[in-house]
Amino acid sequence: MPLPLPYSLHHLAYQSTATSIPSEQELEDMLTQARAANLEYGLTGVLLYSQGRFMQVLEGSEEAVHFIYARIERDTRHHNVTTLTDGPISQRSFAHWSMGFNVMQAEHFRHLPGYLDPNSPAFSACIAANDTTALHTLLTAFLTEEPIRY
Template sequence: MEYIVYVSTAKRLLSEKELIDLLKVSRARNKKYNVTGMLLYCQGTFMQVLEGDKNSLELIYKTIELDQRHKNIIKLAEGILKKRNFPEWSMAFASVNSETLQEIEGFLSSSINHTTDSADHITVTMLKTFADSNRLYISF
């Protein structure tokens, strides 16, 4: 089991409908390849963690690199996982100032703790830092 963490910049701010559409497509693709993870979005910046086998991650990451909705893709970290940090999520998602997305399965709120006991893993630490610095109200 491996992981990738990256950040990127949206070419333009995405509407809630565009984010929902992106999320639906990502979840279907991730489920097909047995990839889990979390996507955070704030004011045009994405941070994503992907977890899965090496071949699946490489395929999905190449697709992400070719996606025309964003630019400046920077891989922050990659490595080996003993177990998934997001085992139940084909793609958890959070966006600041987005009441509509709270109705979608996988949206995070401060009253729900979703991750496993891997709270000290680098992927969780990176997501926490991104969420804190962007005032995303989620809990890990």
């Protein structure tokens, strides 16, 4: 799908739960597939994984972001896919990565600025308010606190 230029930038972030706990090789395979698709469609982003939970951000043209997200929603390796934010952006936050990747342990989450436990009522309120500033603060903390696997 060739992208018309110029196009406005769009981003979408979601979280989901793994159908089963993936092995390191399965995570590597998933990352390889995500990077290939992102390169093909001009997307950048980051994929985070912790104890059976995924969080991913996609950035690019609105058409490409929604096309790939529709594929992600149909992927049987996870369920409970929940959109966290979906809208226009002025610039890419993850422009240097076709798909940055990080595996986090649960205890690493608690000290990150802006972190809300997904099981808390405050998390749902934050998502309902579509607080993309808090989301970007959280994701930036992930990227600066732990090394990204390229």
